[in-house]
Amino acid sequence: MSFPKGFFWGGATAANQFEGGWDKDGKGLTSDDVTTNGTHTVPRRVTYILPDGTPGECPLFQMKSLPAGTKFVPLEGNLYPNHDGIDFYGHYAEDIALFAEMGFNCFRLSISWARIFPTGLEETPNEKGLEFYDKVFAEMKKYDIEPFVTISHYETPVGLAEAWNSWADRRTIDCYLRYCETIFKRYKGIVKYWMTFNEINCIELGPWMAAALATDSEQVKFQAAHHQFVASAKAVLLGHEIDPENKIGCMLAATECYPATCHPDDVHMAWEKTSQNRFFTDVHCRGYYPSYKLKYFERKGIKIEMEDGDAEILKKGTVDYLAFSYYMSSINGDASRMTKAEGGNLDVGGKNPYLKASDWGWQIDPVGLRNCLNELYDRYQMPLMVVENGLGAFDKKEEDGSINDDYRIDYLRDHIIAMEKAVSEDGVDLMGYTPWGCIDLVSASTGEMAKRYGFIYVNKFDDGTGDYSRERKKSFFWYQKVCKSNGADLD
Ligand code: BGP
Secondary structure (H helix, E strand, C coil), rough: CCCCCCCCCEECHHHHHHHCCCCCCCCCCEHHHHHHCCCCCCEEEEEECCCCCCCCEEEEHHHHHHHHHCCCCCCCCCCHHHHHCCCHHHHHHHHHHHHHHHHHCCCECCCCCHHCCCCCCCCCCHHHHHHHHHHHHHHHHHCCCCCEEHHHHCCCEHHHHHHHCHHHHHHHHHHHHHHHHHHHCCCCCCCCCECCCCCCCCHCCCCCHHCCCCCCHHHHHHHHHHHHHHHHHHHHHHHHHHHHCCEEEEEEEEEEEEEECCCHHHHHHHHHHHHHHHHHHHHHCCCCCCCCHHHHHHHHHHCCCCCCCHHHHHHHHCCCCCCCEECEEEECCCHHHCCCCCCCCCCCCECCCCCEEEECCEECHHHHHHHHHHHHHHHHHCCCEEEEECCCEECCCCCCCCCHHHHHHHHHHHHHHHHHHHHCCCCCEEEECCCEEECCCCCCCCCCCCCCCCEEEECCCCCCCCCCCCCHHHHHHHHHHHHHCCCCCCC
């Protein structure tokens, strides 16, 4: 096994899913703070109060348009698991020490926008919020752990949603850039690697989760995505101006879609699914809207309002690298030639008879990762980074307290082997690997704690109980060998 010298090995998290401290030190409410718990069969709900005072709720992945004047708030009688997360806010020193013990040379985390600008609308930042990340980065520096920072990961301040339906309105671009400028300046020389938006394509499938956007209209979603593209391109330009050393990437929830059969129509349908996904990176990485999407907008009567200069900004502000999450592959084709898969994340495709699935129905496909790396590298010719990958599973504590998560080790090993092949046999330029939820945290799609990804077990449970203590799983010691051997020792 050979990975390049200096390859990044670490893990990935997001503020909303692990920090907790939801109302500490001046932090404002975010989209996730008003999202309840759920299970893989019972959807999470977004809660709010309508202008006439009536409380309401909406399933997270069926968000609808709501009247102006709606207030997004937690409502009595519900559980909001992200409020306390796993209390990284109170445990950051202990957690970073555990990451260092595993041999991480990098760690992906996000900054909570609402810790810095509580409603998103303020002119000046919340100093207390900035101080928290000063401490986190200083702790990482102690162990030479390079930060990879997602600027916006699934938690837009609800102040922006209440003001003008967040990203549906162009004014959010300026709010975002004020936030970017603040953190680029504050953490200059400390953070070099940034990502502008987590899973940018999820605005289409989960608009509330991805962008605090209350809508079910494609028109609104794609207009909001345009604002995010412009914001991202401007952030790239600004970040380079503030520190030419900055490397600013985008982040895609990559799906690898196979045709259900070799029937040409199925091949075409698989291509359509892939294009739906790659549209977002086409704009980020190439700097313009691809023809197939412009035609799609034409057919659907979608009109993207662009201001003068937008096209030039998109062109100039292309990203420095492409980061992506990869968990599973899917298939697409005519319904008569495939069976629908059960479960899945946001986008459920067909069932692939050659693959096994996780308990949540995510179809496990390490070769798909190699295919995906090749396809993305071939398409964009820029450095890639796998910033999320992993197996959400029910972990069991044995009587002696040990957690023997061999299934997780198997999953990760197979994916690392696939990455290595993409690098050494296919020549893909891959910067690093940060498996998702390196420490157990709240699931984004279901809000569960029971869906665990970590090398580190956290004693926090779905009913809100638990003392937040941390324990090393079997995979902790396995991944320690992987990191320390630069991927050579996978036994
Ligand atoms: C990605 C998100 C993460 C993370 C992960 C696992 O889509 O970027 O935030 O949660 O998926 O998903 P889940 O938590 O739903 O299992």
